[in-house]
Structures are given as structure tokens and as C-alpha cells.
Amino acid sequence: MNLVVTGATSFLGTALIQELLHQGHQVYAVVRPGSRNLKSLTDSIEEICSCQREYLAERRSQDRLHILEMELGALDNIASLIKETCDIFFHFGWDGSGSRNRIKADVQQKNVEDGVKALWGARSLKCRRFVFSGSQAEYGVCQTVMKEDMDCHPISEYGRAKVEFGRRAHDICHVWETRDHYRMEYIHARIFSVYGPGDHPWSLVNTCLDTFLKGGRMELGACTQQWNYLYIEDLVKGLLTLAFSDKAALGKGIYNLAGSREWTRPLKQYVEAMYQQCGGKGSCMYGQLPPNAEGPANLIPDISKIQERTGWKPEISFEEGIKRMLEIKNNNSKHDDQDKGRKAHHCILCGQTLEGTKLMEFKGMPASAQDIPDEHEVKEDKGITLCLHQCRTCGLVQFDCEPVSYYRDVIRSGGYSTTMTDLRTRQYRHLIDTYHLEGKKFLEVGCGRGEFLKVLTKFPVRAYGVEHSQVLADTAAEDGLHVVQGFTENPDTVLGKHGPYDVFLSFNFLEHQPRPGVMLDCIRNNLTEEGMGLITVPSLEYILQYHGYYELLRDHIAYYTFDTLRYLLESHGFEVLEQETVNRDTLSVIVKKRKDQDENQQRNKGLPTARERAFDGLTGSEKETAPIDISGLAHSLTDIQSQIASLCSRLKEKGKSLALWGASHQGFTLAATTVLQDHAKYIIDSAPFKQGKFAPVSHLLIAGPDYWYKESADVILIAAPGYTEEIAGIIRSRYGTRVKILALRSNKLEELS
16 A cells, blocks of 8 residues: 655654555655654664565565655645555654643644644545544543543643644544545544653653663652553554554544553552563662652553454553563663763753764863862873754753763852852842742752852841752851752752742752753752742853853753753743843743642653653654754854964964963863963962862963962953953953953954953
């Protein structure tokens, strides 16, 4: 037969196409233009061919796979690309299912309209049957058996859109049949919890297997809710049964696709089965996380309708399915051992693999901004290569490296600057006055020495802080501040002794975290029901707008935009009330704790989240985010290197000397990646703990402001964006007009008057 499959690069789409080609059908696979998942589809087809030599002797599978790159909104014109009639149209394409767009009504409504266009496209190809991938999300939260004829009460815009499209598709097909005498049967497959090879890495099944195989600790909720799993191979067979069954026996309408009724059991039993098949390594810790506020969400599907009408029934038990997955993982592990240079990395926000998502590579970068080598360590100090990625699912830009060793500690060199003191004062005043927070308990998470907490004590609130570094926490306590040692290690970690708190503060700390979701879950659990928060992170928009490649450093493992920051916060139970850009280069948001349970907490409790359930039967293209344009960063790297080389050449010709001001990550990166490392005399910085050490990679001496009187420089280049005017004032006050002041503004060197 001639068949069409939209969303062809997904977990489901790829598995279905493999089976269709194996059966000898001709497949037109619709993928998003420029899809980064296309290679995984073609590679999987190659793998089938290599395992079926006798079949290739008759006809190669690739010859019957036709890739069509087109947007979902253009599916009504698909006949312009396919010049023959087709039999069945599988529509799995649905944008925004695995991202923040799942909760946006406008995005989901467009999916409905695109689905209608797919219907018209199927009609133009004279298809006799249209199979749509519905979802268990259509039912909403159920505590009883889920049957096709029950009322649906979806809780997400995604689920509502799936229901709406099903109703519209049914009505349209009915009109065609009665008015035009054109019969195209509409089949709505409600797909439940599917697992198997190729599933997303952050699913409960993959997370458990990966954790147990490594001997790790899996922290879960009670896991007492009823659940049901279906292996991907059984799902594909079920879909093909719906597609190819005799129409008289099948009829039209909705069909649940899930595991057998007798497979429904407490989720804990599924976890225990995986634990045993992984050799009993690691540990399962139940009841470690708080229960769902709405109670356990049971999954009890009824599949009697499809069984009675088609005879289909699942054949692969959960134990057998896990056995197959473990065999594949073990084989992959052997291949990885043979290729030591290959390492899989996953998005720190949503868990999607980062393979094939590299935006840019930076060589010779400092290994950290705070582990500054002293005179004994400088000989061993070397630069590193950093690879910048963008997650195809949630859009977060991030490095694929391990975090720095001190990511839990807050080390601020500019905490007492006038710029920062004035900014925090303004932010505190606005937050307290606008939301009437006088007398409330504030907690700064990651408070360092208490630099910003001290500013807060001037306001009529109760100020507390928690800091991972014992030395820093003790320093703050000695200064009269209420600070204790601690960190957001797990969602149930208790922060300090004075909670629950009314307001939390987090200043440029989240971008250091390899598990930002865990940090937010922990904070949320330490807040009152009406709890609020103020969060700042460096702005990726600023870096891209001003092409500041020197703003990138390993310490900041993640680079947030307002969109990705909002997605992270909303995914972990916070509502964003306000957002603004402060100090030109920093995102600032005010949030409020939501009463409903967030998706990532669901996953941490051992419950598949609404977002995970939304992936059932969906396409790879639905999970993709368009890549950001970082061409400006690449240009800025060469432009700045050229400008600094020209500057140093001119100064050398005139016999003039140059020093940097700012032992910041910007200064370290500039010195390491330009000729400054060969021409600058030293770096000036006001932070005493940095003085006497050496800048990483460039190995320039870091000295205090008074060092200039000992070893003067004719020109000082300020490399501390955000503090430029303040530092320029200090230079003029200390050294007078004898020094020429330059500053790096975005990607241009400018002289300050």
C-alpha cells in the first residue's frame, strides 16, 4: 500500500515506519523542514536493512521510504508532492507537545487547525482511512477505569485540543460521507503509557533503568497508584490493526491502546520489577517525596473495545519488554566502552538528549572563574574546550560539561559594590511595597557572605539565609546575620530552622545548577502556600544582542532567556508575576507559588508527568525548538580578537603599557582568548581573595588597585560589564588623567572620556 505518516521522526513514528517498510509498504514520511531528528530515522532504516539481507535481495527498504519536508500547516497541499493515491494517512504531527507550548491555547488551537488541513490533504490523496494519535491526556485525572465512551475532562490545553480535533474530524468525515458520498473512516487512537527502545531518556522507565544499572539511589513517592504500560512493538501492532482491519468489523471512532487489564498494577510493582532485572543494584527509596496534592493519579485503561472488534491484544509483558531494553542498553554500553571519546549528555531542564544540538565550540577557555591558580598551581593550569548546545525540546542553551566543583557555593566579588547595593535596594523596596510583605520571613538561597542579605536587614522584614559553604555561612553569621549552612540537595531538604518562609531570594545562582528543577522543588517545599520569590539570572538575550562571547563561562552551565526561565519556573509550580531586565545584562522575575502540583515534582515522585503523558504517540518534530541564531557570537570572537590585537600593536609601537581591570569571568575569558595574555601587564581587582593569584589560562598576575603605583600602566581596559562606570570613577579618582580608560561595550572597544 501507499501510506502517509506525519511526525515520522518520533519514538512512535520511527517504530511504525520500520514495521511498514518491513511489511513491504511504500511510505511517505512527513518531517519538519530541517529536522535534526531526520538522521535518526534514516539510521534506523539502515539498521533494519543490515539485519535483513534476504529481504534486500528483493527490494531495498530505502527505495520505498520517501521523505517529505513540509510544515504541518501545509498538509492540505500534500497532493502537490505525492503524485499517486494513498490508502491510509497516519497523523502523528502535533507541535508544542513536549515543551512549554503544551499549556498555550493558541499553539494548541493551531494544532487543531493543522489537523483539519491534514484531513483535507488525506482526502486529496483519496485515502480511505485516517488514523490519529490521541492521548490519555484527553481523559484528565481519573481514579476509575478509563473507557472510550466516558466523558473527557482534560486539564491541559494539549488534552483539550486533542479532544476538539477528534470531534471536528468525526463531524467533517460525516459531512463528506453524507453530502459528497466520499467515505474516509476516522480512527482516533487514544495512546496510553508506552515504553521501549527510543523513548525519551527522562521517562520513569529509562530513569529507573539508568539509575539502577549505575547502582544509584532512586527516590520516589509512595508509588501506590494503579498504572499500566504498553511496549512500543505492541503499540505499533495495535495501530496497524486499526489501520488494516476490515471496515465492517472495525467501524469508526475512538480506541484505547494500552496494556492488558491484568497488567494494571501498583506503580511500585513496576519499579520493583525493573530493580530486580537490573540485578538488585542501587536502591529504591519510597515515600521520600511529598504526595500529590490531588491524590494519586491512577491509570486504569480498558481495551475491550479494540480486542472485541479486531482481536488485537498486547503480547509483550513488562518483564519481557524490560529485558529487551536492558539488552540494548548493555550493547550500547559496550559500544561506548569501545569509543571513549563519545559521551551522551542530556538537557538539565527537560532531560532530552543533547546529541546533535551543538551550536558552537570555544577552545582555550578558563576551566572555572573561581578556582584561580596561585603561584604553585599556575604551572598545571590549562584551558579547556566548551561546547554550547541548545535543547531541541525546551530550548535551553547550555554547556554539555560537568558543573564546576563549587557550584553549590556562592562566591561574590562585587557584592558590596555601589551598583549592586543600589540595585538590590530598589528590588527589595518594590517587592515589599507592591506585595505588602512587611513583617514576612525572607530566605535567600545561596547567600554567600550575606552581602545582599545585609541590605535586606534595612527593611521591615525578617531576613534569613542558607549557604552551602560552611566558611561563608560562618562569615555571614559572625556579621550578625541569620545564616545557616545548607543546600537544596533534594526536594525534601529542609532549609534552615525558621521555615516555612514567605519569600525566597535567588541572585545569579540558578545558572550554576546542573539540577535546576530539584533546586526549585526544594525551595517550593520550604515556602508557605502563598509563598513568593525574586530570582535573577544572567540574560542570554543580552549576550546575543551585544555578541558578548566573553560572557560565556563554565561556571554558568545554563543560559536562560525569559522564555526558558519562565518554562522552568512554571514547570516547577511557580507563576511568573513580573519580569524585567536589570543592569542591562540580567533577567529578574517575581514569582508566586502555585497551589497545583507541578510536572517535574510528579516525575520525582515516580509519577509520569502530564508532559511525559503528552509524548505518547507523538512526533519528534513536535518536540523540537527552532535553534537560536548565535552567528553574532562567532563574529564577535574574531572581531574582538582583531580589535585587541590592533590595540596592543599600536601601544607597543608607542611604548605604552596596558593593564586590565576586572578579574571577572569576562576578564579571564578575554585574556585567555586574545593577545592580551601576551601584552597586558596584570589584572586589577578590588577583591582581596583574588589578589596575588593568577588568571586562568593567561596567567596574568591579579593585583589590588594600589599595585598601579608600583607598576603603572598607561592604559586600563575595563573588563567588567555592569560595573564600567563605577570602575571608571575609581580609576579617575585614584590615578587622575594620566591613565587612558578603555571599556569593552558589547563587541566594541571604546574610550571613556
